[in-house]
Amino acid sequence: MRGRIAVPVGAGITRPFEIELVYQDLDLFATPDTYDPAGRFPPSPDRHIEKGGKFCLWLPQTAPNDFDLEDGLRRHLDRVREFLILQLMYEDRKRRGIDPAWPGPIWDHRSAGHEQWLREQLAGLDGDQLRAFSRYLQGRQRLTGKQSCPCGSGQRAGRCHWTWFHQLRKAATLYEPVRAALTKLLEEHDEIPTQPGPSSI
Numbered sequence: 314m315r316g317r318i319a320v321p322v323g324a325g326i327t328r329p330f331e332i333e334l335v336y337q338d339l340d341l342f343a344t345p346d347t348y349d350p351a352g353r354f355p356p357s358p359d360r361h362i363e364k365g366g367k368f369c370l371w372l373p374q375t376a377p378n379d380f381d382l383e384d385g386l387r388r389h390l391d392r393v394r395e396f397l398i399l400q401l402m403y404e405d406r407k408r409r410g411i412d413p414a415w416p417g418p419i420w421d422h423r424s425a426g427h428e429q430w431l432r433e434q435l436a437g438l439d440g441d442q443l444r445a446f447s448r449y450l451q452g453r454q455r456l457t458g459k460q461s462c463p464c465g466s467g468q469r470a471g472r473c474h475w476t477w478f479h480q481l482r483k484a485a486t487l488y489e490p491v492r493a494a495l496t497k498l499l500e501e502h503d504e505i506p507t508q509p510g511p512s513s514i
Contacts, residue, residue: 315350318390320397330397334389344376347393354400358422359415361396370396372420372430374484374491428494434481438464440502446474447499450482 317329330353334345349366356362361369370376370392377388399416407414420426435443445463449456456463456478458471466473485492 314345318393318397320394322398322401332393344389347389347396360400360403361415361419362400368393368396372426373488374427374480375430424490424494427488427490428497431481431491431494431498434477435498441465443499443502446478447502449478450485450495451499452482452486 315331315333318332319327319329321327331349331351333348333350335348336345337343347368347370349362349368352366354360354362354366356364356366363369377392382388402416403414406416421429438446442464445465448454449463456470458469458475460470462468462470462473462475464474470478481495485495
């Protein structure tokens, strides 16, 4: 789909921008890729626009999967409007010499971004907990909801880390960069010696 989207730029003024939505495999329930077909914004990692004008709105594993909802398309277009406003702010900050030029938080580029996302996801686990989860995260063993949660809480996995685990497992299954980053981080933790417990007397 290709057309114009109205973007509010302040003082009650809106500006039209041409965008194109491309649905992979014509799946209308999947999040579409969004492009700048008119070439209004030059491709640049700093702008989060790839060659061909594709907008980097998010990491693939963080894309909202809400196109089965009635207002899914509206939600997506709202996010595109935000992205276009950020582009205009970037241009203004660049012109003024403000560093960093991109306004707001960002993911790192390419594989570093996937690793950054994973580190944030795993931040709540210590080395022993991560080792306990590793065989399940890498698919060597299957985790069921009735098992004790690998985190050691004593609760069933289904009542503890179940949602978190499946989101992480799904991302690693679908996206090779996530899988590679996960392998790297788990190997890092394997090299950390296990902390000895208190000695008994």
